[in-house]
Amino acid sequence: xxxxxxxxxxxxxxxxxxxxxxxxxxxxxxxxxxxxxxxxxxxxxxxxxxxxxxxxxxxxxxxxxxxxxxxxxxxxxxxxxxxxxxxxxxxxxxxxxxxxxxxxxxxxxxxxxxxxxxxxxxxxxxxxxxxxxxxxxxxxxxxxxxxxxxxxxxxxxxxxxxxxxxxxx
Numbered sequence: 001x002x003x004x005x006x007x008x009x010x011x012x013x014x015x016x017x018x019x020x021x022x023x024x025x026x027x028x029x030x031x032x033x034x035x036x037x038x039x040x041x042x043x044x045x046x047x048x049x050x051x052x053x054x055x056x057x058x059x060x061x062x063x064x065x066x067x068x069x070x071x072x073x074x075x076x077x078x079x080x081x082x083x084x085x086x087x088x089x090x091x092x093x094x095x096x097x098x099x100x101x102x103x104x105x106x107x108x109x110x111x112x113x114x115x116x117x118x119x120x121x122x123x124x125x126x127x128x129x130x131x132x133x134x135x136x137x138x139x140x141x142x143x144x145x146x147x148x149x150x151x152x153x154x155x156x157x158x159x160x161x162x163x164x165x166x167x168x169x
Contacts, residue, residue: 007132017059019070023050025130035082048114048130050076050092068098068106076114078126088116088126098136106136 011021025048032039052074058065074092096110109132116126 005134007134011054017056019054019056021052021054023052024048025050025132029080029082035080038082044081045079046081047079048076048090050074050090052092054096066100068100069095070097071095072110072112078114078116078128085116085118085124085126088118090114090116090126094130100136104138106138108132108134108136110134 006027007023007025009021009023011019013019025046027046029035029044029046031042052072054070054072056068056070057063058068063069072092072094076090076092078088078090080086092112092114094110094112096108096112098106098108100106112130112132114128114130116124118124118126
């Protein structure tokens with residue numbers, strides 16, 4: 001685990017408790033580290049790119065907004081400079097939680113299982129677990145409250161009163 005940030009991600013908040021995002025991970029293997037039964041002779045690099053969708057449980061459950069647990073599904077690509085599997089497309093499944101200190105800042109803890117989409121799926125040497133702890137920052141507080149980036153394009157389509165009928169002009 002490096003002492004500097006080694007993962008960055010960005011998300012867009014959808015509706016009904018869903019968020020969509022992408023992430024990039026960078027890391028280094030230490031010399032002598034055993035990876036899939038093979039001893040690493042020297043320093044080796046690791047990169048991963050992922051697309052994902054998260055379902056946030058507290059959107060529909062009566063939970064504190066301070067705790068934000070979620071379930072994650074996605075896919076990705078891993079590049080490792082260590083034999084035998086240097087590249088792999090992956091199917092990802094995981095869970096995590098955001099803990100919000102205030103309206104903008106929070107902490108994230110996440111565990112992700114990545115299954116290599118190669119021969120002998122789901123049991124192959126491209127599979128691995130990816131755990132992360134990080135800091136979360138929301139750019140605009142209103143997006144967290146509303147959970148929606150969807151804005152009306154045409155005023156007349158979204159101009160609906162509380163009963164569900166369109167307002168007349």
